[in-house]
Amino acid sequence: MPEIHPNFRSLDVAIIGGGIGGLCASIAMRRQGHRVTIYERADFAGEVGASISCAANGTQWLHEWDVDIEKGDGVILLQLINRDWESGDPVSVVDLHDYKERWGNYYYMFHRQYMHRMLMDCATEGKGEGTPVVLxxxxKCTSIDTSSGTITFEDGVTAHHDLVIGCDGIGSAVRKVIGINVEKRPSDSSCLHANVTTEEAVKLGLPDYSKDNAIEYWGGHNSVNKIVLSPCNGGSLLxxxxxxxxxxxxxxxxNWDANAPVEDLLAPYPDLDKQVFNHLAIGKEIRPWRLWVHEPYSHWQKGVVGIMGDAAHPMMPDQSQGACMAIEDAAAIGLCFSREHFDGDVNKALRVYEEVRKPRASKVQAAAARARENIHERIGFSDNTDNSxxxxxxxxxxxxIEYMNSYDMHKHVAEVYQQHREQGTGMNGAV
Ligand SMILES: Cc1cc2nc3c(=O)[nH]c(=O)nc-3n(C[C@H](O)[C@H](O)[C@H](O)COP(=O)(O)OP(=O)(O)OC[C@H]3O[C@@H](n4cnc5c(N)ncnc54)[C@H](O)[C@@H]3O)c2cc1C
Structure with a gap:
């Protein structure tokens, strides 16, 4: 057991936004002996989810926090399959049957709502280390005083906390509070998401893609056209x-909750492989996925306020790393405010967090943008050594895969704290 820092103190923490990132941050902070309240603008009713990827670099932390992963009913990824746009024949297959053996953890595909419930239970229930999180x-947060940690909500109610973490997604209000001017442009691509039940597809004589335990791709070669299929809920949902x-x-x-008709989904794909086209034709809950390209932000913290997840580094979905990056952020926040490292200086811990996370998250963000039109940039396909x-x-x-899964965040946080100690930096970077 590492020694407890002599100046460690338990904080009263506010998390703004109860999505995947916010829930993970709340668990990470609870495990380190902090008291946490999550403030969420919605009530989670009527949400429609889709498959969310949790690769080993995310699963690692779920284990470390003692999350009951069984509750997520995930599908274990065993291969990536790239199919020909017109015929559907596999053109490139990345075999991942030894993934757990090599990287120590499974790559899961969860239904977002199941993952959300799994994390919510872990955060709020009595069992497990730390004080249960209050939700x-x-x-809806509208403003925050970055020096005092006083939060104001839409109805005028206020709350005061020692530390405020903005996990409020791509349209983050907390990001504005810390003074970031967003430079963004709409992507050249659009995306619609659809759910298909394996049962219905099989009844109609269509292929049972769930059996492949794969993320399957049609297209993606120097083209924005791409279909990505990811099974979840034990394979019952595509x-x-x-x-x-x-x-x-x-x-x-x-908005994510706006519905689109199936005709809109099919219209762009007259030449698509008929097997998968017929799957799309029975698609339900067709929702747009807004695609905005964001450049990295100048900073992620001010005073006692920090940002994480999509609020800090929104990215294209083409590396399937959006949730994992939020999980890694949460892990970094937990370590920066850990009993071992946290010396009571909230802003210093936030600056260490930013220093640890920004380069890696920005690299993934840029690679996700490149993978939008080139599938060979996608983790896994990028490992293919046939350069010709x-x-x-x-x-x-x-x-x-190695870059993503060999990273040692415990070591990285310890090193950055050590550098700060050597430089003697205190509040607001002052020496
Ligand atoms: C409804 C929904 C469905 C999604 N479905 C999928 C999916 O199926 N597959 C997938 O890969 N990704 C999905 N995503 C995105 C994915 O969850 C994120 O990219 C990733 O998990 C990073 O999460 P995050 O916590 O940073 O942001 P988000 O998951 O976007 O969570 C942000 C949370 O903050 C809340 N919030 C926003 N503004 C405020 C405010 N001012 N005050 C208080 N609360 C606020 C939001 O209601 C939301 O709950 C979805 C996101 C949402 C919100």
Missing amino acids: KVNH SYYCFFPRTKGDYANQ RYSVKDEKEKLT
């Missing part, structure tokens, strides 16, 4: 992310 729904040029349908300003057929923009910048 307050229907609390989650389709369907990309096409924005000129063929613009959803950039739609596969190329990435910059070999040094590409993401590999």
